[in-house]
Amino acid sequence: MSIHETVLIIGATSGIGAALARHIHAQNKTVIATGRRQDRLSSLASSHPGLQTASFDISDIATLPSNLSALATKYPAIDTVIINAGMQSFFKFSDADTPSPEEIAMEVTTNITAPMIACQSIVPFFLKQEKLCSFIFVGGGLGYIPLPYFPVYCPTKAALQSLAVSLRAQLSETNVSVTVVNPPWVATDLDAAFKDKLIEMLGGPEKAPPQMPLEEFVEEAMKELDSLGEDGKPKKDVGVGAFPVKVVETWRKSFDPFLEQFHVDG
Template sequence: MPIHETVLIIGATSGIGASLAHHIHGQNKTVIATGRRQDRLSSLASSHPGLQTACFDFSDISTLPPNLSALTEKFPAIDTVIINAGIQSFFKFTDAETPSPEDIAKEVTTNITAPMIACQSLVPFFMKQEKPCSFIFIGGGLGYIPLPFFPVYCPTKAALQSLAVSLRAQLNGTNISVAVVNPPWVATDIDVKFKDGMIEMLGGPEKVPPQMPLEEFVEAAMKELDSLGEDGKPKRDVGVGAFPVKVVETWRKSFGPFLEQFHVDG
């Protein structure tokens, strides 16, 4: 059961993160929600009595370690960290108007550099716990099958999957498990502004895959995380929806033997 009793959710002010906070809080677990928008955090806390919040910018890597250290000092029972924070930009490098170099760097920092630093900061804390602990990354099928109109987001999600495999292999035999949840195209605020562009680039609305309702996704993801794999251990890769399930299974079947060849239990 990778979602234990005291859960830190990084990136919980909207969409998947906010819904996870709602559902986990509903299981009478302690939830610490973080994000950049204090108004969203305040609203979340007011509607969920007992839910704790912390406002900081996950992409500010100079302040990330001390912010996380402050949280583990304040909430020493933290045993689950869900990393959901992310940026998704829709553009083509051939367009005259593309994100600035600073925007691209921030997307990379938020989506992969900051998760790496968070793991570096939190692994020693987890190792001292005399109980099971877990990292849960919110990945995505686009980390396996990149779409050309997300030229920064897709590579960072591929890197996140690679990070999870490496981290899991390093932590093999410890009290820490690592899982990646791979959503389908979920109906959230982040996707609204991309829908028209996707319809145009894919050649019509009939060619655009349907979006999974947010609550349906979160309920399915939590059910999968609460179940064990065939080996009786917490699941490593969680796919929700036909596309993520298929790509995760294909990746494991294709690359699993190579991981074994190099003695990588990831």
């Protein structure tokens, strides 16, 4: 089991993060949902009595450590941290309206720099706990097989997988596990601004892969996270849907021998 009893979700104002918050709260676990949009958090809390919230911007890396420290002080029982916050831009570098350098930097900061700093802040807190604790990263199949339309998003998801392997190896002899959940193309607002164009570039409605309904994804992900791997430990990787399952299996078969060669339990 990767999800324990007191769960901090970073990036829970919409989509996958909000759905995870609802499902985990329904299991009578303590949920602290965070995000930038206070109105979304207030709505989530009002519709789910007992669900806790905190508003901050994960991309503000100057204040991120203090925000996380404050949460650890307020909720000392936190034993699971789900890092879900993410941005996804759709463009080509040759486009006339390509994102600004600041917008590219913001996407990188949100998707990978901030998760690194969050780990740096949370690891010492977890290691002091006399119980099992978990990091859960929301990755994606595009971190393994990039699409050219997402030239920032895909590299950051690949980096997130690398971060998880490194962190898992560092914590392999401790009370802390690290799991990456890899969703398929899920029906959320993440791609609302360019969904039609993406479908067109994927060959049209008849050729583009179907989106998985959000609730279906979360139910399948929760089943995987609630079960253990063949070694009796929390799973390192969770793939939901045919494409993520295949790429995760292929990655493991290809790279596990090299990790073992370097004595990396990642």
